[in-house]
Amino acid sequence: MYRTAARRLLGAGFTTSRLLRLPKPRPTTTIIPYSYCTSSMESPIGNQSVNPNQSDPTAAREEGHRRDESRKPRAEFQEEQARVLAASLRHVPRLGWTEEAMIAGSREVGVSPSIVGSFSRKEAALVEYFMDECLQLLIDRVDSGLDLQNLIPSERVSKLVRIRLEMQIPYMSKWPQALSIQAHPVNVPTSFKQRAMLVDEIWHTVGDGASDLDWYVKRTVLGGVYSATEIYMLTDDSPAEYRDTWAFLDDRVKDAFDLKKSIQEAKYFAQDIGAGVGKSFQGLMNGVMQTMSTRGGRSSAF
Amino acid sequence: MALRSISRRFGSRVLSYRSSSVASLHSHATSFGFQQVKEEEKSKLVGNVFTNVASSYDIMNDVMSGGLHRLWKERLVGKLSPFAGMKHLDVAGGTGDVAFRIFDAVNSVKRRALRKVDEDSLEETQIYVCDINPNMLNVGKQRAAERGLGDNKALVWVEGDAEALSFDDNSMDGYTIAFGIRNVTHIEKALAEAYRVLKRGGRFLCLELSHVDIPVFKDVYDLYSFKVIPNLGELIAGDRESYQYLVESVRRFPPQEKFATMIADAGFEKVEYENLVGGVVAIHSAIKL
Numbered sequence: 397m398y399r400t401a402a403r404r405l406l407g408a409g410f411t412t413s414r415l416l417r418l419p420k421p422r423p424t425t426t427i428i429p430y431s432y433c434t435s436s437m438e439s440p441i442g443n444q445s446v447n448p449n450q451s452d453p454t455a456a457r458e459e460g461h462r463r464d465e466s467r468k469p470r471a472e473f474q475e476e477q478a479r480v481l482a483a484s485l486r487h488v489p490r491l492g493w494t495e496e497a498m499i500a501g502s503r504e505v506g507v508s509p510s511i512v513g514s515f516s517r518k519e520a521a522l523v524e525y526f527m528d529e530c531l532q533l534l535i536d537r538v539d540s541g542l543d544l545q546n547l548i549p550s551e552r553v554s555k556l557v558r559i560r561l562e563m564q565i566p567y568m569s570k571w572p573q574a575l576s577i578q579a580h581p582v583n584v585p586t587s588f589k590q591r592a593m594l595v596d597e598i599w600h601t602v603g604d605g606a607s608d609l610d611w612y613v614k615r616t617v618l619g620g621v622y623s624a625t626e627i628y629m630l631t632d633d634s635p636a637e638y639r640d641t642w643a644f645l646d647d648r649v650k651d652a653f654d655l656k657k658s659i660q661e662a663k664y665f666a667q668d669i670g671a672g673v674g675k676s677f678q679g680l681m682n683g684v685m686q687t688m689s690t691r692g693g694r695s696s697a698f
Numbered sequence: 699m700a701l702r703s704i705s706r707r708f709g710s711r712v713l714s715y716r717s718s719s720v721a722s723l724h725s726h727a728t729s730f731g732f733q734q735v736k737e738e739e740k741s742k743l744v745g746n747v748f749t750n751v752a753s754s755y756d757i758m759n760d761v762m763s764g765g766l767h768r769l770w771k772e773r774l775v776g777k778l779s780p781f782a783g784m785k786h787l788d789v790a791g792g793t794g795d796v797a798f799r800i801f802d803a804v805n806s807v808k809r810r811a812l813r814k815v816d817e818d819s820l821e822e823t824q825i826y827v828c829d830i831n832p833n834m835l836n837v838g839k840q841r842a843a844e845r846g847l848g849d850n851k852a853l854v855w856v857e858g859d860a861e862a863l864s865f866d867d868n869s870m871d872g873y874t875i876a877f878g879i880r881n882v883t884h885i886e887k888a889l890a891e892a893y894r895v896l897k898r899g900g901r902f903l904c905l906e907l908s909h910v911d912i913p914v915f916k917d918v919y920d921l922y923s924f925k926v927i928p929n930l931g932e933l934i935a936g937d938r939e940s941y942q943y944l945v946e947s948v949r950r951f952p953p954q955e956k957f958a959t960m961i962a963d964a965g966f967e968k969v970e971y972e973n974l975v976g977g978v979v980a981i982h983s984a985i986k987l
Contacts, residue, residue, distance in 0.1 A: 473967040473987055476899075499781055507899030507987075510871045513779030514901060514968060514985050 477515065479505050481525040492570045493519050493577055520583040523574045527590045530563045531597065538601050550653045552602045554646050557622055560594065561629060561641070572630055595619045617655070621648045728883055731946030740883045741859075745831055747940045748792070748881075752833040754935040755793055761930055767795075770979050771876060774905045775799040777983060778872055780823075787826045787870045787895060789860050789888075790878020792834025794841055794853075796905075797827045800874075801852060822851065826865070828858045861887040865895045872896075876905040880951040889964035896986040902966055908973070908980035909953040915976050923948070954980050 484501025491497040495518055499509040515521040537559060544552045564571055578587035595615045625645045634640035727734045730743050751758065759767045774796065780786065780803045788797045804823050829835050835855050842848050842855075858864050860875070860882050873892045882888045892902050910916045923945040931941030952960065954971050957980075962969045966984035973980050 473985060476987055480899075495779075495781070502899060508871045508897040508901075509781050509899070510778070510784070510897075510901040511899035511985060512781070513777065514983070518779070 476505075476507065477511070477521075478525070480507060480511060481522055482529075484522055485526060485529075488522070488567055488570055493523055493573050495519065498522060517582060519577050520580070520586070523577050524583075524586055524590065526567075526574070527587070527594075530560060531590070531594055533563060534560050534594075535597065544601070549602055550649050553598060553618065554642075554649045556598045556601060557618075557625065557645060557649075558642055560598075560622075561626060561645075564626075564629075565638070568629070571626075575626075591619060591622070595622065617652045621645070621652055624648060729947075729950045731943040731950065733946075737883050741830070743943075744881045747943055748831040749833045750937050751935055751940050752792070752831065752837050755834070755837065756795075758931065758935055758941070761934060762927055766975065770905060770974055770981075771795050771799055773974065774874060774876060774903055774981055775803055777981060778874065778901065778903055780804045780872070782823055784871045785824045785826075785869060786872040786874070787828060787863075787865065789828045789863075789873065789875045789892075790830070790881065791827045791874070791876060792829035792831060792838050794827055794838035796874055796876050797825050797838075797853060798841070798845065798847075800825055800872075801847070801850075824854060825852055826854045826856055826870075828856045828860070828863065830857070830859050832857055861891060863891045863895055867894050868897045870895045870897060871900050872903070873900065874903045874905070877907065879904055879906055880947050885952075885957075885960060886964065889961055889966075893965045893986055898987060900986050902961065902982075902984045902986065904957075904961075904982040906951065906957075906980060906982070907948040908951070908957075908977055910977040912976050919978060954982070958982060 480498065480502045482501075483504040484498045486504075487497040487500040491500060495512055498512045498515070498518060502509045502511050512518060534556070538556075542555075542559075544555065547555065567574070577583060592615065595618045598618060599614055625641060625648065628644050629638060629641045632638050632641045726737055728737045728740050729735075730740050735743060748755075763770075778786075778800065780800045782804055784800075784804065786797075786800055788800070791797055801823075827835070827838060829838075835857060839848070839855055842850070842853055847853055856864065860878065861884055873896055875888075875892075879885060879888060889902075896902065910919050927945050928938045928942045931944075932938040935941070951957070954973065954977070958969045958971050961982060961984050965986070967987045969982065969984040971980050971982040
């Protein structure tokens with residue numbers, strides 16, 4: 397919940413991918429050159445105290461020239477990576493979530509395909525980028541005035557999940573591959589986080605006022621509903637754009653809401669029974685005690 | 699030890715300026731192992747070293763690293779992630795270890811099967827192997843012939859200097875230099891050349907012996923380097939001096955962070971390094987954007 401709040405404060409431009417920087421499996425360190433930092437960038441990590449001017453005159457001249465070139469806007473490599481990934485998405489329906497799609501994407505952008513080698517966990521990077529983009533699109537749709545006022549909570553949830561799943565329709569033929577990539581042990585932490593954020597966002601939009609244990613239960617349940625619907629969608633060839641999937645979704649959401657009610661009811665029922673049984677047990681015990689005392693009394697009279 | 703070497707360097711520089719003629723005032727001293735030599739001499743001395751070791755270079759690599767150098771090179775090529783239609787330059791790659799691995803990676807069965815899908819890469823893969831020493835190149839060409847790749851147009855053997863490459867600007871998708879950059883007299887020039895020949899999005903990868911910081915292991919490594927390796931050099935290659943030079947040049951090479959800063963200063967982005975075997979070897983990688 398705090399993440400969605402932070403996102404709203406910082407505006408729609410704050411992509412979620414920045415929140416998902418996971419530690420790399422092997423210890424690598426990144427250096428950002430101090431000489432190329434403009435005043436707007438934050439201070440870099442690493443050894444900034446090295447003065448490049450201690451190289452010989454020709455090198456310094458070259459560097460001065462290059463520094464002039466760098467004053468025109470340089471694409472940060474992250475932006476460049478994002479551009480390559482965005483272009484690669486267009487090739488996914490044909491080539492799948494693979495390196496080939498990323499190579500084709502990089503060619504489209506005009507960058508050497510070698511850049512693909514620098515993505516950690518290559519295909520996973522593409523899938524994760526797509527998941528982030530979809531979440532961002534969902535948030536944008538919600539922000540730009542999606543009408544949820546007239547709907548009851550279960551219908552709101554249905555609608556949001558439907559909007560999100562519809563974004564996957566163009567890639568449906570290759571979606572099983574994406575799911576298997578996400579299920580890879582190496583990729584599970586990221587994919588889990590992304591789904592958690594998605595579910596969190598949906599509940600937040602629906603108007604969640606929960607606290608403590610209920611917060612986790614709600615998100616887990618919705619996570620389950622979402623995943624079930626997603627998988628159902630893979631094998632759904634009903635006419636009129638996945639009509640069966642949406643029916644399935646509505647049923648599951650209703651079940652989830654009913655489940656909540658039924659848990660409440662079960663709790664009360666158990667309490668009642670407990671009370672009833674307790675009372676009758678007490679009555680029984682009292683009866684037994686009385687009988688024993690009167691009998692005891694009578695016997696002592698002999 | 700670092701202070702001693704710095705004072706030694708300043709001391710020798712002062713001496714050389716005092717006693718030198720006008721012409722040699724312009725030449726700086728540089729390191730050849732732990733010795734101080736004039737810059738022009740360094741490349742000649744390095745040339746001599748590699749002419750001497752060329753024939754037993756591969757055997758010595760195996761013996762010195764216990765066969766690990768193969769794994770390191772595999773990791774380097776894995777990081778590069780080669781693709782069909784790639785133009786790659788392997789500098790100081792005389793005997794062709796890295797080049798052969800890249801060639802195999804591109805032409806493996808899996809890749810060939812997938813090549814059908816990517817119709818855009820009608821261009822052929824080209825792997826250029828550049829080395830300053832013709833003897834090393836000859837050994838490489840021989841090994842290629844042994845593998846049946848003697849006539850293969852994909853592998854091109856070029857004699858050249860890392861500080862002044864004969865390739866066009868923005869012509870290479872990948873640039874690797876494995877165990878070669880510490881032999882270069884002006885590392886910044888080699889990095890600048892690498893930056894020049896790489897295309898936008900091209901990757902720079904450097905595999906090099908580097909500095910170990912782990913306490914006990916460092917001493918073991920030092921002992922091994924200075925006591926065992928020159929003796930092995932004498933025993934197997936019959937050349938103690940060359941291998942003495944080798945271990946000294948490793949110590950003189952800048953540590954990982956400093957080298958990474960130098961790469962960044964050359965204009966590269968996303969400079970990273972990965973230590974293997976606790977820092978005995980480091981792979982530095984970067985992208986040109």
